[in-house]
Structures are given as structure tokens and as C-alpha cells.
Amino acid sequence: MIEQVRIENLGVIASAELDLAPTFTVITGETGAGKTMVLTSLDLLLGGRADPALVRTGTDRAVVEGTFTVAPDGVAAGRAEEAGAELDDGALIVARTVPAGGRSRAHLGGRTVPQGVLAEIGEQLVTVHGQSQQLRLRAPAQQRAALDAFGGADHAALLDTFRRAWADLVAVRAELAEWERSAGARAEEIARLRAGLDQVDALAPLPGEDVALREEAQRLGHVEELRTATGRAHQALTGADDSAPGGVDAAALLEEARRSLEHGAADDPALGDWAARLAEAAYLVSDVATELASYLTSLDADPARLAVVHERRAALAEATRLHGPDVDALLAWADQARERLAYLDGPEDTGERLRERLAAAERATGAASAALTDSRRAVAKHLARSVDAELAGLAMKGAHLTARLSALPEPGPHGGEDVELLLAAHPGAPARPLGQGASGGELSRVMLAIEVALATAAPAEEATDPRTFVFDEVDAGVGGRAAVEVGRRLALLARSSQVVVVTHLAQVAAFADRHLVVSKDTEGGAVVTATDVSSVEGPDRVRELARMLSGQEDSETALRHAAELLERATVAP
Template sequence: MIEQVRIENLGVIAAADLDLAPRLTVITGETGAGKTMVLTSLALLLGRKADPALVRSGADRAVVEGTFVVAPDGPAAARAEEAGAVVDDGELIAARTVPASGRSRSHLGGRSVPHAVLTEVGEQLVTVHGQSDQLRLRAPSQQRAALDAFGGTEHAALVEAYREAWSAASNAREELRAWERAVGAREEEIAQLRTGLDRIDAVAPEPGEDVALREEANRLGNVENLRAAAGRAHQSLTGGDDMTGAPDATTLLDDARRSLDQSAADDPALAGWAERLAEASYLVSDVATELSSYLTGLDADPARLEWVHERRAALADMARDHGGEVDAALDWAERARRRLADLDAPEEVAERLREAVATAEAELDRAAAALSESRRSTGDRLAAAVGSELAGLAMPDATLEVRLTPLEEPGPHGAESVELLLAAHPGAPARPLGQGASGGELSRVMLALEVALADAGTSTGTTGLTFVFDEVDAGVGGKAAVEVGRRLARLAERAQVVVVTHLAQVAAFADRHLVVTKHASAEQITATDVVAVDGEDRLRELARMLSGQEESDTALRHAAELIERAGVQR
């Protein structure tokens, strides 16, 4: 909602602060006092076009600043923060500066932003119904959303079921189309997979074979060096022919162990070391035995070495496309065979996809039929509710029609388009909203719609929104004027409402009453003030609106009676 608006040097307004009520605020004043400038200030905050001619004579710029109360997790706050604005404890400050010459500037939450950002944020917060601002519910998408919102929770479940069904059918169709488009690519993929598998199958590698052959090649290619190293080690451990007379490692370890055993009774620590030396002796003996066996089997085999080289070359060539590793090639081959199993049965896959499409479309048809039927009944209820409201707004012969036009094929939002039409008079053709009705009539139609939607508990009437009405009371008076005020008060139970009015019967319902007055300064410069009135001041303003004489006792009594009756009727 709008908490406060500050205006500087806009038209005839030199400076004014507007504190708006959370519920119904009315703005009154004599013709020409400057009520239009109040609405213009709101339009500027909503990103509308700025005209330098709006700047007050003698000033270099006009400034409008507004404080909005927003839900921290709502779409308005999200869009503002996306633009770099700061939302401080649920408050969002918007500002518009219009220079006497040059381009206007917009600020939101302390950041300079394009005018379009003010518009996008404002659309989430404020709806203006005026002679040139009957924008709400004009677009078919907004009319469809309003109808669906009016339907309630059961209807909302049908809308969601349809959306899910439409999404599932669209995905199923796209999967089938993708399969059909890929026929040529599928054949090419099959050929590539089979070529790769043939190369691997021709070599028939074993897991880890390349690693094992690399080790064998190293061994066969260095037999002499290996034999010399192993022989020297064996002689050092066992005392071979080349080391005659030299003690071998096993003998030395045994001598050391026996020496410790002899004195172990005197110190237990020696027994522990002796045990460890025994283990070392066993280990050295095992190594010596294994070295002997290794030397026996270590023979040069040129033929085997040649075969190993050839095999390694074949494996490397086969695995070149797989990082040069046999295991990677085998993993690819396993995946390729699974993929071929799918590709080699195209008709089975295609049939499965066609069945999925048929199932999804059947479900979509069921969901569409249920939603269409619910929309027809919801449309009848909405038309009746709006008609009832219009009867009390001096438009008893006006009727609202909710027209559902079947689409050639279901879309993402249903199987029909939704259009709200108005027949302003008996026998008049039903025409789109905004056509065939005056500005005042259209404002009352919009009021009737907003009240009907709000009474249904829809999202269009929840706390946080602001509705601005201008000319809603044009062409009405008497009892009809009271009904306009009563309906504005009803709407204000669920949303903030700001209305510019010249009828006391409407103003009597206000929670806050602002009066726009003009006066001439000593320099004969006309200026306008906006002040909140209450008590006796409010009675005098209502009396002025009733009779043009704010001091008339009769008018004052009538004003007091209006306020009392308004309180009762709310």
C-alpha cells in the first residue's frame, strides 16, 4: 500500500504531504483546486510519462516521493531488489524528479532506475481506474486470471491440474518429435558405434592388459640388468660362490640373536630384541628363497618380447580414441552395446513414445473439459455478482458477459480464450471493456468487478494492494452515490482505496479525508495545499460539497447525518 506521498512544485502544488489511510482515503476540493495534480503525482510514481510543463511556475524542478509498504517476499520487493533498490523493513521509497527542461529521473530504494522499473513495481502494488487509466483487466490474460481467481480453491485445483496436464503433453510431443527428427542422426550413430566396437572386438583386450604388458616388456627388455641386481642381492643374503669366506646376512643375524639370548635372563629388553632379530632372519631367508626362484625363471626370450611389443602396439592403436587406456575402451564398449540395443529397436521406442503422447493428450482433454465447464459456471457467477453491484451503482441495465471462445488447440492456460464484455444499455451489443461506456461508467464497472473479486476472497483484493478511483461517481447522485461510497468502503476492507470525489455521500465513508484547497499569495501566485480534515473541519467540507455553503446549519446537519449513516452501513 501507499503510506505517504510528498509533492514539491508540481503544477499549482508548492509543497504537500499526503498521509494515506490503510483503508479508504478520499480526496475532495473545489473544481480547479488541483485534485488532478494529486493523481498526476501518483502517475509519476508509477512510471508514467513526465511533462516539463507540470513543473510549477518559477521552480526549476518538480519532485514526487512516495513510501510504499511491501511484502518482503512479494513480487514488488523482488523486482525492486533485482534493480538494486533497498527495501528497508518492508518500506520501499520511490521518487520521480521532473526538471523544467530536460529528462526526468526515477529513483527506487535509493538507486537510480529506468522509468520502466517504477512501472513494473507499481503494477504489483497500485491499480488506477480513471478516465485515461482503465488498464486493469483490459488484457485477455488479466481477464482470464481474474475469472480463475474468482472461482475459488476448487477451481484453482482444476487450473493447476490443467497446467500439469498441458506440460506433460507438451513434453511427450517434444520427445516424440525429437526422436523422429533424429532418424538420420540415429543411423549415423549406429554406424559409428558398430565401427568402434568392431575395432575393440578385433583386438579383444583384457581388463588391465596394457598395464600388465608394459611391466612384462620392461622385464624382458632388461633381463641382464635384472639378473645382475637380483644375483648380487642373493649373494649378499646367502653368501654365494663369489663371496667365499664372507659371512652371509642370515648367519650374521642368527649370531646376533644367539648373543642376545645368552644374556636375556639378565635383562628382559635383550629378549625383545632377540625376538625381533629372529623375525628379521626369517624375512631375509624368505627373500633369499624368492630371489633364487626369480633368478631361475629369469631368462631372455626375444620371441616373447617381440610379441609383447606387437600386442602393446595393437592395444595402443585400439585405445587411441579412448585416452589410450584399455579399461576406458572396455567401459565405452559396454555403454555402446547398451546404446545399440536401444537404437536397433526404433519401432519399439517410437511406439512407446506415441503411446505416451496419446495418454498425455487424453489426460489433457479430460483436464481441459473439466476446466472449461468450471469456467462457464464461474463466469455465470461472476456476471451475476457484477450485475448485482452495477444495479446499485446507477447502472441497472448494464450487464457483464464472460465470453469463452474455444481455441483451435489447447494452450498453456486452457482450451478457450476468456473475454469480459459489457453491454451498457438494453439492446446494446456486448463490447470489450472500455468500449461503449463513458469514463465514469467504466470506473463504476471496474469498481463492481473489484468488489466482486474482493468479496470472493481472491488475490486481487488482498492486503497490500492499492486501488485508485477517479470519476467513479461521475453522473450519479442521491442513493446511487451512497451505494458507490458503500462499495468503496467494502473494497477498502481488503485493500487500500484512494478515491477522488465531488460527492459528499461518497466522502462520508472515508477513513481519512484529504482536502485540496487553493489560495493566492501576496505576490498573487496561486498555490494549492492538501490538508487532512476531521471533526468540525470535515463536517464543513461535506457541507460545502452538499450545498456550496460550509457554514449552513442545514448542510452541516446533513453532513453529520451522512457520516453517521455511513458508519452504520459499513
Template sequence: MIEEISIENLGVIASARLELGAGFTVITGETGAGKTMVLTGLDLLLGGRGDPAVVRSGTDRAVVEGTFVVSDDVARRVEDAGGSLDDDALLLARSLPAKGRSRSFAGGRSVPQAFLSDLAADLVTVHGQSDQLRLRSPARQRALLDAFAGAVPVLAEYRDTWQRLTEARARLEEWQARSDERLGEAARLRAGLELLEALDPQPGEDDALRTEAERLGNVEELRQAAGRAYAALAGTGDGAELDASVLVDVARRALEVSDPELAALSGRLAEVSYLLADIGTDVAAFLTSLEADPDRLQTAHERRAALRDAALRLGVEHPDALAEWSSAAAARLAEIDGPNDGGAALREELAELTAALGARAEQLTAARTEAAARLSEAVDAELAGLAMAGAHLAVGLDPLPEPGPWGAETVSLLLQPRPDSPPRPLGDGASGGELSRVMLALEVAVASPEASTVRPTFVFDEVDAGVGGRAAIEVGRRLAGLARVAQVVVVTHLPQVAAFADTHLLVSKSIGATTITDVRAISGTEREQELARMLSGQEDSDVARRHAAELLDRAVVAR
């Protein structure tokens, strides 16, 4: 909802401040007074294209600011863009220089012009000859019918099911596309498992074989080294009087004196003596175990070669990892060949989701079909009262070859201006005034009396074009009815429409050295005077004033 709009240096408007009411607001004034500039300013705030030619002559820039009450969703989008609300109100601004590029602001933060355009759909709906129809797009038409049918929750369930079905189809297609790849993988896994089953590798086997092969390949060298060590330890070789055991024992006995420190060292030498004896025993055992075995050496080399060849063929970094590969390969092969393979599960899921989508599509189609008849009837009734008797709104539901993301049919709104003319898409073959009245009829037909924290805003321009008399009164009555659930702003030249307004804004100009336009709210006598001017062009005419007063009285009663 728009609370206020401020305009500076835009066309003939030097400075103006418009406070818009929550209900029905009309903007009136003589031709050329600047009513169009009010809508131009609003268009700039909503991200419209800025034309430097509208900047007031003699000034360097035009500035338009607006205060809006917005939904939580819009507030979040502004906050995501870096802006913030001021006392729960959103401030938008647009600066249009006479030369150069315009600047846009939302919530105190500079934003791209496109950001204002994106917000516009959630802030204000403008109906006029020069504006893009809100309901021209099939998506908007479908959304309107679904809202009228109360089918939004059903559509949400349908959309969720359709999304899950789409994802399941993609997964199954991917699974099927990889079928040959999986068959090849299974064949490779089986071959590898057969190889390892015959080879039967053991954890740590390669390291053990390497150690054994090195020992068998160096038997003589090891025997000589161990023999020399044993002789030195046990004193069995040449120079036995110098063997390690004897020398350590001599040193130990030499330290067996009364000095405590030397006695402690003697004890430690005793430990060394015992350790040397153990080492000597182990060296003797090693010497005994050494035995040349060329056959065993050949076997160890062949076994290591087989393990390394298997690791290379299977892409394993080290032979010791073959056992781990075997375990993982067996699990993967079971996954590929198992009775409940991924393909079967995906096909089952796809069948279930397809059935669920069909059921929800039937619900959605039934709701739309029922609502289409009601909407057509309601809009036709409104059009009859808006000087478009014989006009008919047809709601087309065309089945799709298969359910799509928004249902099993497309939705289209078609206008038949006269009984003898064919239905045509909205916007084709109708005047701007007729289109505005069709939009008004639609908005009135779908208007919901449910309470809302944020009232939607509708701006109508030329809604009264080509009508007068009783039809004009009906236009005003319907605008007032719509204003019970929405904020309605209308630029009009018909007093019958203006009489129904809750807030009446008068655009007037004074001509001196420069033309200055003023916008102000009027009521009471001033309002009667303006309605009289609109009726007869003579605001001081007593007859016109009485007629204006009568219009106001009847408009109040009509509500």
C-alpha cells in the first residue's frame, strides 16, 4: 500500500506531496494541470524508464520519493539488497537528472533500476492503455484463476510432486545411461576377485617376503657377520682373551670397591654382562637358522612378482592393499548385481510419483474447471454494468500432452467484446478504456474480503474512457467496492466516479512567470466545487453545485 508520494521538478510539478488513503483515492484536475505527471512519478518509483525530457525546465534533476507498507517477503528482499525499513515502512526514491543516468534507492540503499521493477509486481498494479497488462502473460492468468479457485494449496502439492518426479526421472535416465558402464565395471570386478581368490594375498605378506628374500640372497655375508659378532661376544675365535664378555667382567670386578659411585657402575656393568650373554645366544640361534635355500628364494621372488603384478593390474598402490580392494570390490559387485538394484528402486519410485502426480493433476483440473465457469459468469456480470453489455470473458483450459510444471492444462483468458466477434486474447482488439474496465471487472470478481496485513494497490488510468451517465456511476461503485479490500487510486475526469472516493486529490496549476502545479486533498465545499467543474465546466454554477452535492449523497448511500 502506498502511504505517500513526493514529487519535485517533474514536468509542470515543482513540488507536490500526495498522501493516499487506504481505500479509494481519485486524482482530478483540468486538462494539462499535471495529472499525468503524478502517474509518471509513480512509474519512475516502480522502475519505469526515465526520460530526461520530463525534468522540469530550468532544473538539473527530478526526484520522486514514495513510502510503502510492504509484505514480509518484500521487506526481506530489500534487506537482502542491503536496505532497511523505516518504522516498518519502505522508502523508495528515484533521481532523474536532466543529463546522465538516473539513480534508484530502496530502504536507503542505492539499487539497480531493475530491482525496483522486480519489486513493482508486489507493490502496485497499474491498469492503463500505455501500461503492460498485468494479466497479459499466461502465468499471471493462471495464477489469477488458481487464486480465485482456492487451488493454491493443491498447486503447491502438485508442484512438489512434479519436482520430485522430475528429479526421479533424471536419476533413472542417468542410471540407464550408465548401464553399459556398470556392466563393464562388474566384469572388471569379477575378474579382479577371481585373480585374488587364486592368489589369496595376506596382509603384510609383501614386506615379509622381501625380508625373507634379502636374507636368502645374502646367506654367506650374513653368516660371516654373525660369526664374527658371536666370536667377539663369546670369545670363541682368535684373540679370545679379548672377547666382550671377558672384558666387561674384568671391568665389573675392578669396580667392586667400597666407593658407592663405583659400586653403582659395577652393577650397571653386571646388567651389560647379562645383556651380552642374551645377545650371544640370539646370534648363535641366527647362525643356526641360516641355511642356503635357492628354491625357497626363487619361490619368494615369484610370489612377490605375482603380488605386485596383481596390484598393478587392479590399480592398487601397494600389494598390502589387495585384501582391502577385494573387500570393497565384493561389496560394490553385490550392489550392482543385487536383486534390489538401484534401477528397480528408481523405476518403482517413478511409478509411484507418476500416479501421485496424476491424482493431483485431476484435483487441480477439477478446481480450475469449476472456477473458470464462476469467474466467467462473475466478470460478465461486472462488464454488463460497466457499459460493456454483451461482452464475455472466456476462460480457456487447453490440455497438455502430459502434465507440466503447472498442471495438466494451460490457462488463457479470452475477451469477446461483442456476441458476434470471436474471443481474442486480452489486449487484442480492445481500446485502452475497454481494457481498463475489463481489468476492473476481473479485479472486482477475484477480490477477496479476507483480512490481510498489507492491502494490495491498484492504479487505474482511463478506466472511465468512453463511458458516462449510469455506466459511470457503476464504474465508481465497483471501484469503491474494490477499495474495501484494496487500495485503489484512479485518475478520472468523471464526477460520477470521483464522488465515490474516500480521498479526493486535486491537481491544479497557476500560470505566472512559470507554471506551477499543486496537488492537495480537498473535501467539503471545495470537493463540491471540483465536482461541479467536472460536471459543467463552471464550478460556480448553482445547478452544477446542487448536482455535485446530490452525487456525493448518492455515492455515500450506494456504498
């Protein structure tokens, strides 16, 4: 619910403050006084587009601020808290600043927020009905949306089920189409994978084999150099070689040193520690000498083995060049290739599996579409009864609204049928599409009846926020008794929701609980609005209604008529 709106430097309005009633507020004023700017200010608070051209001439910025009452546990409050906003005793302060040059800024509960956040919260709090909504409601897509919106939570659940089934059907169809379209490429990929796997299977490489073969080739190709280096080392350790027997044995020398140190350890324990370390060294020297001797005996030139190693390395190099930098990467590629081949041409036929999924998706979509169609038929009857009752109260007794559901060859993204609203403007008249079978005044009343029916329908989700409905001259083209009935119906709606109406009809304005007048004055030859929007009561309100009736607020006849309107503008309990 909107408690208050403050406007500064917006269009022709220099400064205005609107205190709205929690029930029925009407806004009137002469053409050009600024009623449109009042609605523009609401649009800005609800996240509408900001145009620098809206800034009042001679000022640097326009500011609009609104105070909204929200339920602490409502959707709007939750979204506001997510954005970092704070509530002030259940009130949410929304502000919009539009500079003459540059980008606009939005504030919510003391925090700067993106414009889209205001739009999200506005959707939860305010519904605007105006001439543009009437035009949109003539489109079949909008009529289908209106019918679905009237259906309530159970219908919304069926619609959601259908949409999910339809999305799954579209996805499976696309996957199967892509599978079938890529049959040639898939065959080439299968052949390429099989050829690569055949090569790998024929080689049967072992993990790390390329590293082991490289080391073996290095060793076999340098036998003489290795023999010389190893022989010298062995001689240095043992003190002898094949050509000079009887040399000094390094292990023996270490043993002699150890014994000498052990002998002296009786006088100094430190020598005992060194003796133990020499014993370890002697053991290591002896062990290395033994291993070198064994290695020397194994160093035989083997040209045949070297050729085999070179040939094996060449084969592995060719395979790794195609499928990986080394043998380990080649084996990893082979594992992935086998998985991919199993998907493309394995024991489970992927194409058949996709066709089975498609059939299941078609059955699910068909069932969801049928359930949605049945629900739409029921909702259409309920909507027709509600609108017919509204039309009877708007001096169109006997007018009848119907919803025609035309089956599609197969379900589409919005269901299994097209939806079109038809109107029989009076008994005996043929039912025609909206806008074709009614006069301008009748069409305005029909649109108002539909909008009020939608406004009072059960919402798709449990709502905890007070709801506000703004009607912008939806009574255009209506007069006389019909205008009185429009005002009466809006007053009835205001019993359960906040209603704000911009109107030029005194018959409608007379039913309001609060009457705000946007006036204009002339200062220095320029037309500007008053610094505030005035709330009229008593004689002032009678004069405003008289002005709306005749254009002459001091006419005795108009004043009597206005007083009579106020007296009769009552709604039965």
C-alpha cells in the first residue's frame, strides 16, 4: 500500500505531496495540470525508465520519494532485505533521482539499489491499469496470460508443470536432431578412435616404458665409455685391476684406520665415535665395489638389443605424436577413447535411447497439455461469470464474455490451444473479438470489468503484502449512469484493496474516500503547478465536482448536481 508520494521538479510539477487513503483515492484536475506527472512519478518508484526530459526546466534534477506499507514477512520485505534495505516500522522508503544530465539513481530503505530491484518489489505491491493495458489486452497472447492469471495457484501449478515438460521435450528433440544430423561425423570419429585404439593395442605400451627405453638405449650406445668409467672407479676402491694385481685395497686401509682409532679410544672416547664411522665407510666402500664389479660383467655390447630398443622407441614415438606427449598420456587418451567409443557405438544404442526419451517427453507433454486445457476451460467459465457480473454492474446487463480455446495441431510453448476472448455486447449480438464488437464506451467498461475481475482473483501464490491498484482513466468514453456504476465498482474494490484512480468523471470521483486535486497557476507568464496537491473536502470538493461536470465551479446548477452526486455516492454494505 502507498502511504505518501513526494514530487520535486518533475515535469510541470515544482513540488507536490500526495497523501493517499488506504481505501479509495481519486486524483482530478484540469488538462495540463500535471495528473500525468503524478502517474509518471509512480512509474519511477516502480522501476520505470527515467528520461532526463522529465526534469523541470531550470532545475538540475527531479526527485520522487514514496512511502510503502509492506508486511514484515511479505515477498517485498524479503527482497528489500536481500538488497540491504531497512524497514522503518513496516514502512519502506523508495526514492528515485533523475538528473538533467547523467544516469538516474534509485534508493530503497536507505540503500542505493539497481533500478531492477524497484521493479521487482513494485510487481509485488502495485498493479497499474491504464489505456496501454487495454490495448495490450486485445492481443491473443495477453488474453491467454490474463486467463492464466485468473486461474489461481492450482492452475499456475499445472502451467508450470506443462512448461517444464515442454522445455524437456524441446531439449530432447534438439539432442536427437543433433545426433541424427551428425551421423556422418560420428562415423568418422568412430573410425578414427578405432584406428587409434588398434595402434595402441598392437603396441601394448607399459606405463613409463618410453623413459625406461630411453635410458636403456643410452646405456647400450655407450658401453665402452661406461666400462672405462666403472673400471677406474672399481680400481680406485679396490686398489687393483686386471693388469696390476696386488694394489692397495681401500677397504683394507679403512679397516686399518678403524683398528688404530679403536686402540686409542681407551684414552679418548671421541676416537671410538670416529672408529664407528670408519666401519660404516668401509662397509659402503666394499658394497659399492661389489656392485661395480657386477655392473662391469653386465656391460657387454649388444647391437641386436640396441636395434630392438631403437625400433620400439620409434613405434612409441609415432603413437605419442598422434595422441599425447608421452606413453602415460597415450594410455590416458586410450582410456578416454574407449569411453567415447562406448557412447558412440557401444552396446547401448544412444540413438535408440534418445528416441525412447523423446517418446516419454511427448507423453509427459501431452498429459500436461491435456490437464492444462481442462483447467483453462474451467477457468474460462469462471472468468466469464465474473466479468459478466461486473458488466451487469457497469450498465451492460446481458453482455457476455466467452473465452474460445482453439486446439493446436500439437502443443506449443504455451499449451495445446490458442486463447481468444470474445464479447457479445448485448443479448442477441454475435460474440466477436475484443475491440470489434463494442463501442468505445462499452470497450472501456469491458476492459475495466476484466481488470477488476483479474484484480480480485485468487493470486497464484499466497500474498501477504497489501495490494494497490492504480487505474488511469479507464473510464474514458463512459458517461451518465454507466459512469456512476464505474465509480461504484471501484469503491467496492477499495473495500479489499487500496485503489488510486485518475479520472475526469465527477460520477467516479464522487465515490472516493479521499479527493486530491492537481491545480495550476500562472506566475510570470509561465504555467506551473501549485507547490502542493491539495486534498479537497466539503464545499471545496463540491466545487471541484461541479467544475468536472460543467467546467464552471460556481454554477448553481452544477453545484447542486455535484452535491447530489456526493449524497448518492454510497456503496451498500
